[in-house]
Amino acid sequence: MSVPEFHQSLTVRSVDQCFNISCLTSDRVWVSDGDNLILTNITGATIHRVENSCIGSCGGSHTVNSESELIYIDVNYNIKTLSKDMKSTSTYIENTDYPWRPQCVYWCPSNGDLLVGMYRNFTETGKVIRFNQSGKQTQTIQYDNKGMGLYNNLICLTENNNGDVVVSDAESISECGTLVVTEREGRHRYSYTGHPPRSLLLTRGICTDALSHILVCDHRTKSVQMLDKDGYFLSHLLIRPPGIFTPHSLSYHTNTHRLWVGSVYNTKLCVYRYIARHDTLSDMNPASAGVMESLSVVPYKETKKHLQEDERLLKLMSTIELFNFFTRQGVDGCYHISCVISNLFWVSDADNLILADTAGFPLHHVDDLCRDLYGGSHTVTSESELFYIDRNYNINKLSKNMKTTTTIIEKKDSTWLPGCVYWSPSTRDLLVGMFREKILSGKVNRFNQSGQQTLTIQHDSTGLELYRYANYITENNNGDVVVSDADGAIVVTDREGRHRFSYTGHPSGSGLDPRGICTDVLSHILVCDVTDDTVHMLDKDGHFLSYLLTKSQDIDIPCSLSYDVNTHRLWVGSWYNNKVCVYRFTDRHDALTDDSTFPLLNDE
Structure with a gap:
């Protein structure tokens, strides 16, 4: 679909902003604002509130696994699991890596691993740690092949269909940042800093979809940008969408192929559909490549035409x-x-x-x-x-x-x-x-x-x-x-x-x-x-x-x-x-x- 189709919107109660969202079902979603973590439905009503969630987080402090359990960072920087019936909480990973603290989490559907973005305040550096289903640490991603640090301040992270680890990173919470992508093994693939190249990017929420696109919220342009899996810009999927104005958080529901988008300024959540059923059934084969090609080629033809018109106009208006x-x-x-x-x-x-x-x-x-x-x-x-x-x-x-x-x-x-x-x-x-x-x-x-x-x-x-x-x-x-x-x-x-x-x-x-x-x-x-x-x-x-x-x-x-x-x-x-x-x-x-x-x- 060339233009996202608006599906529905809701105003979430009991939060002030939508800093992070994690889809639970097609009509239920976990939402946090830095002080509150709640489960809501399509009416915006509060179904459940987590009392001991991490305070002050503006990023991906929670995620949902295939058993509909909530995994979240608590106020003591331990990683907790809330059962599906929301009656019992257990400590999944205890924070013992001081002065490092967890800042964002993502549960991997492909293998059940948990990716945790860690932050060290004294040096303003970050790393990604992988834990298996038993809670055992199996991997650390921190440096490129030259020994240089990959991350500063991890805001959100996710995993793409090809196993790539995708991180929304910022130099500080108010400065521009980078989308850092590594292979499953931790080798640095590329870093995306905005479109056009060398422009500024104020990264926030990220997700991937059924076609392995990477979607990222950019506060500077108030947009959701779409990249292919290799980091090539395809389009601005949303630009200052009504009601949301500045997109901050994203969650892609894999069953309905709908995109949930949350606002940084208010409690509005909007749901969009931008992938047709034919596209989702064609993933990871040559037909998928045709979809991606069409997305990348059309905007550049249009841009070239506009540039030619601008040149003529500038002569006229000189x-x-x-x-x-x-x-x-x-x-x-x-x-x-x-x-x-x-x-x-x-x-x-x-x-x-x-x-x-x-x-x-x-x-x-x-x-x-x-x-x-x-x-x-x-x-x-x-x-x-x-x-x-x-x-x-x-x-x-x-x-x-x-x-x-x-x-x-x-x-x-x-x-x-x-x-x-x-x-x-x-x-x-x-x-x-x-x-x-x-x-x-x-x-x-x-x-x-x-x-x-x-x-x-x-x-x-x-x-x-x-x-x-x-x-x-x-x-x-x-x-x-x-x-x-x-x-x-x-x-x-x-x-x-x-x-x-x-x-x-x-x-x-x-x-x-x-x-x-x-x-x-x-x-x-x-x-x-x-x-x-x-x-x-x-x-x-x-x-x-x-x-x-x-x-x-x-x-x-x-x-x-x-x-x-x-x-x-x-x-x-x-x-x-x-x-x-x-x-x-x-x-x-x-x-x-x-x-x-x-x-x-x-x-x-």
Whole structure:
């Protein structure tokens, strides 16, 4: 199957995150969060709780054997076995190897061995120990053929169908790491550090499937990456999946061929199917090789085509002009910009909201701006009125003459708070990005001119959450609602709230740290990416067109955007200083021909 098929989701109770999951049956799974280890079912209800599980583990601290017994690391770093009926616990392996301690475990279906990832805190080094069914140590894997240590901080481990030992390893719990693969005998085969080569990989949960693919969660790109058994990248199986946002834990159920995926940020578990029955029956024979070949070839053909299109587009867009630049007093950074007219604009940092002219001088200061927001906290109407979020999380309107302030939308729900606003020129509605603090999640509310709420956008068609933190919001010419989510995506829905697409960087799955967004007269979507200090240009359907600005150009770390519909100029504000640049990138002919955007892209 080329695209994973969503099967179901559940919200697990009695845990705060899904750090590790171990499938017990098709409808029961063990879940841990670092403090709790529970058995749950597809309703999310707690069936059983293990009272003495290891505290502080964010990795593979438990596994299940073929007898449905739970094997887990306890609070004293002994390895315990919980019986199938969950009535008796026995010590399988006592920890006597101080200062080494077990950090992750995996039971091998092929021979009944137990693989244990060990960690030594003083030297920040790791090793893998193999125990047979009697609990006797039979192997240690620690060094490559040059005597160099293979592991630092083992997070998860598993075994592939060919006997390879696969370890998710990190230099420290917060730094990037490596997928380390050795043969059954312990000889180092390869280490995978991300796609493309030499990119960073923030490894977390891993598993293998019936076709010997290796799946790994990467926090940096918020994706699940699929490799073949020899470590060659095949695809991003999932990229910032709705509801989960950042995949952290994986478990492959061998009977149903379904993949369970857990989130690092919440208690959501999602189940996917991506292997058809024909594929699973063809494993380890030439037909399987054909499946793998198709997976590896298709993405590269698509990438090549996109590169050719990008080259043509870059030539076309090389005429982007710097029209003006200036610094303005009264703010330390340009977190958000709202154009009023061609020479007046509102600009905010974390503490201040001022009206300035192109000479950079402050003309008015809003005293009650909310000081806990770092995104699109204000917007301007066609009558030059200012809407902004105040320090009490009310939404106020400041009149054009700046003499009257009116509360338009009063905060009534302490659970949900406004984080960003946008006034729609087409409908005169107000779009408000909302967030929830304790369990960070988001939604978009639409209010009409009377301040009446008319729409809430929160879930996709499967009922999964679309947003984690809506930081900036805008509307495209076709009515699409475009949200810059601080969790690493541009999330686009149609006017009615149906999810159209999510953009997670170029190439897809490469990672995105989005900030300010806007759309232009040609329905392009522009987004600041502070990961690489660029401004991305997308078409209205989410296809990457070009890097409109790069770090080598006039502004350092673009953070905020505002498009002046009258002059067709783009205002760009810097994250770390008070510089604003004004660019022109569409000529008058383009602005009058919306549906003929970039005809060169259609040439073959």
